Structure formats: C-alpha cells, structure tokens
Amino acid sequence: MTTILGIDPGYDRLGWAVAAIEQKKMSLLAYDCIVTDKTQDFLQRMGAITLDLESIFAKYKPSELAIETLVFARNTTTALKVSEIRGSIITTAAAHNIKSFQYNPMTIKLSVTGYGRADKQGISKMLRMLFPEIEQVAHDDTMDAIAVVITHALAVHQIQL
Numbered sequence: 001m002t003t004i005l006g007i008d009p010g011y012d013r014l015g016w017a018v019a020a021i022e023q024k025k026m027s028l029l030a031y032d033c034i035v036t037d038k039t040q041d042f043l044q045r046m047g048a049i050t051l052d053l054e055s056i057f058a059k060y061k062p063s064e065l066a067i068e069t070l071v072f073a074r075n076t077t078t079a080l081k082v083s084e085i086r087g088s089i090i091t092t093a094a095a096h097n098i099k100s101f102q103y104n105p106m107t108i109k110l111s112v113t114g115y116g117r118a119d120k121q122g123i124s125k126m127l128r129m130l131f132p133e134i135e136q137v138a139h140d141d142t143m144d145a146i147a148v149v150i151t152h153a154l155a156v157h158q159i160q161l
Contacts, residue, residue, distance in 0.1 A: 002157065003029070005062035005098070006149030008141045009070070009086045011045050012036060015141030016053075018060045019149045026159045028131055029060060031146055033139040042081060046088055053089065057096050065093040065100045066152030068108060068144065103151050108144075111151040123147055130161055 001022045008015035017031035034052045036045035056062075067090065070083050090100050103111075110116040113126050124143050128135060130150070137143055153159040 002064060003060055003062045004064045004066055004149050004152055005056065005060065005093075006066045006145045006147075006152060007089060008068050008144035008148060009082055009089060010141060011042065011049065011081050011085045012038065013139060013141045014049055014085070015139060015143070015145035016056060017142065017145040017149045018056070018062060019153060021153055021157045021159060024158060024160050026150070026153045026157075026161075028133070028146065028149075031134065031137065031142050033142045035139075042084075046085060049085060050088060050092055053092055057092075057098070062098055064152065064156070065090070065098050066148045067100065067102055068148050069102045069104045071105055101152055101156065103148060103155075108147050108151045111154050112147045 001020055004019050004021065006017045006019070014034040016034065018029040019026050020029055034049055036048050067086060070079060070086060093100050106116040109118040109123060113122050115122070120140055127143055127146055131146070134146065
C-alpha cells in the first residue's frame with residue numbers, strides 16, 4: 001500500500017488530503033484545511049503549518065507528497081510567501097524521507113475534469129461525483145488538495161477511478 005499526501009499550498013489556508021493506493025484503487029483517508037491565524041506574522045503562520053504537517057506525517061505516514069506548483073499571481077508578495085511555504089513543506093517532507101512530486105494547475109484540472117482550463121465549480125462537481133463522501137467539504141483549498149492527490153495517483157500509480 002502507498003500513502004500519498006496531497007497539498008494545495010497557501011499560508012492563509014492550506015488544503016491537504018491523504019489517500020491510500022492499493023491494487024490500482026484509491027481511497028481517501030482524510031482531508032481538511034489548515035487555517036492560520038491572520039493576527040500572527042508570516043513566520044508564526046509558517047511554524048503553525050509545519051507543526052500541523054508534522055502531526056499529519058506522524059498519523060498517516062505518507063511515502064509520497066504531491067504538491068501544486070505556484071502560478072505567478074498578480075500579487076507578487078502573496079506569490080513569494082506561498083513559494084516560501086512550498087519550500088518549507090517540501091523540506092519537511094524530505095526530512096521524513098517522503099518523495100515529492102509537483103503538478104501545475106493545468107495538469108491537475110486536466111486530470112480531474114479532462115479540461116485543462118476547468119473552473120473551480122467544474123473540479124468540485126467532478127470530485128463530488130467520484131467521492132460522494134466529500135459533499136460537506138467547506139474549503140476550495142481542500143477540494144484542490146484532493147484533486148492533487150488524484151492527479152498524482154493517476155500519473156504515477158495508474159489508478160482506476
């Protein structure tokens with residue numbers, strides 16, 4: 001069995017999802033969103049994310065990390081901070097001997113919906129069809145993390161949906 005941690009990086013909200021792959025089948029084990037305290041400075045928020053990830057690593061023991069790449073946004077300050085968070089996540093994973101894989105947003109959209117320019121509603125609709133149990137997911141970031149896990153499972157493990 002292979003366990004994958006999928007992450008949609010962010011410092012305000014970080015979506016994550018854990019999936020198990022066994023005999024070309026994927027099952028979602030857990031998914032949520034880390035929401036940081038907006039009153040804290042950036043380094044405190046980065047530390048809080050790292051602590052939460054450490055507990056996810058300890059509980060689920062993933063062997064692979066799938067993370068979304070950064071697309072340069074209009075706000076370069078936000079893009080730089082998200083980039084720093086990504087670096088911290090990948091470094092933390094490496095410290096746990098977890099292999100990292102990166103996927104761009106277009107690849108993720110294509111993998112989940114068959115269309116590389118799908119919107120969030122299209123992705124959400126397809127994910128809810130594939131996994132009815134995620135009907136109550138509150139954050140788009142969590143849905144994005146589930147999409148990252150699916151992309152990785154399809155690309156590397158050739159799962160059957």
